[in-house]
Amino acid sequence: MLAIARSELIQILRNRLVLVTMLLVPLAGSAFYMYLHDRAPDLLDLGAVASVLMFLVVVMALYTTAVTTLASRRQNLFLKRLRSTAADDVRILTGLLLPVTAVTLVQVAVVLTVLSVVAAAPAQPLLLVSAVLTTVVMMLGLALATAGVTTSPEHAQVTTLPVMIGVLAISGWVGFTGTEELTLVKRLLPGGSAAELVVNAWNGGVAVSEALLLLAPTLAWVVVAVALATRVFRWEPRR
């Protein structure tokens, strides 16, 4: 597993396009927020900004990269090659997705640290961490399912659009409008409850027990995504 992760990391570091994207997204996000903060410090709700930045990084850097990577490794038969060894499927997937996940977590940490330094620190950091981690797991599950219906890295540019736009829109909508209205719908949509959790964790004022309930829909989406992935994920190109 670690051998696969190491080779995957080497490949990421050698691929300039992936590397640049990985550095650019969080940098641009942070810079844009600092610019806005300079102009109008109280224009935006801080929790909502944190939520949007976190989802931007997790969706762009983790979800799309994971789908593209898996489609590419399948297309050039690298997945079949790995399955010709003693490594089992879970280890193979874990090894392949570990580096990009680790890089994403660093990116999220950087972006949110910049936010807390420039503006204000989160009220409940542990709650924030749990929101980030469950979101990452959910997007990994969705990436596996999406990779199942993706035939090539190029095809990933199309297949990732629905989830990418959907989750970004939902998280922004929930982040900036709250969940006073349409509560159930907003919380059940993928990313909705996680966005609410980030807002609550950053702004504070919500009981931990109540906030933790918001983890449930995100974890339910993990179950749905993994169930989908086990049905549609393929290890070899269609012939």
Place this chain on the structure above:
Amino acid sequence: MTSTAATPVIDVEGLNVRYGDFHAVRDLSFQVGRGEFYALLGTNGAGKTSTLETIEGHRAATSGTVRVFGHDPRDRRAVRPRTGIMLQESGFSPDLTVRESVRLIGSLSGRTDRAERLLDVVGLTKKAGTRVSQLSGGEKRRLDFATAVYGTPELVFLDEPTTGLDIQSRDDLWDAVDRLREDGSTIILTTHYLEEAQQRADRIGLMHRGVFHREGTVSELTRTLPATVRFTLAASAPEPPLPGVPQGDGSLLVETTSLQKDLHVLLDWAREHAVELGDLQAGPTRLDDVFRSIGTE
């Protein structure tokens, strides 16, 4: 110990593989013993890839049982540390170097070896630091072979191993296979180069339309067909004593089940009539002819 020695390395019993309506492999049964060199041959679409992939553990059997070292071949943890697989298509990551690829796939096999030793075996030492994307087709095949034989596995699958290799690389590869056999490895080969199978295989399974058309040793396979004599005659020569079939290249082809006797008759006749037999060839049927006979039956 005696019971394990008697257990076949590969045991296929009543194997069926279907894709929807297509019945790729039908009730196939065969065994491969320890240390044997078994060649699985067949026409295109004969079902040999489906059979091979099922034995390798890449594909589930629709019905029937396949055992490798007494285990389900899909039980990677049990089977793969003892198995090396050279795939038909390479499947290496283009951004990794040759050395990194050997180390990665080798270490995942669960065996131990040195990447440098393997690169030396396949003549890629100078390419150790080269990215896989920069390799030629033949070099990729050699890299594939290096990963398959990492740690000298007990069982090695070679799926069209010499496709795209020049003669020197081909000889080197077969030398390496000979060394594996000296160490007791069992070899499963598929190839389109029939002379490779004819020269090296202990036994051959010749597949056609999902079943074995013939199975046995090379001589068992070729013995069922007549031997051949080929020669050319000058236009002025008298009628030869054996009924020859004119071939496209102007030569005559004689098929015979008693090669020694008929060859004697032919040579005596040639001396008596002072006829020169041009490009004279005589020999047992080659595997190619067994293959061609499938199409006509």
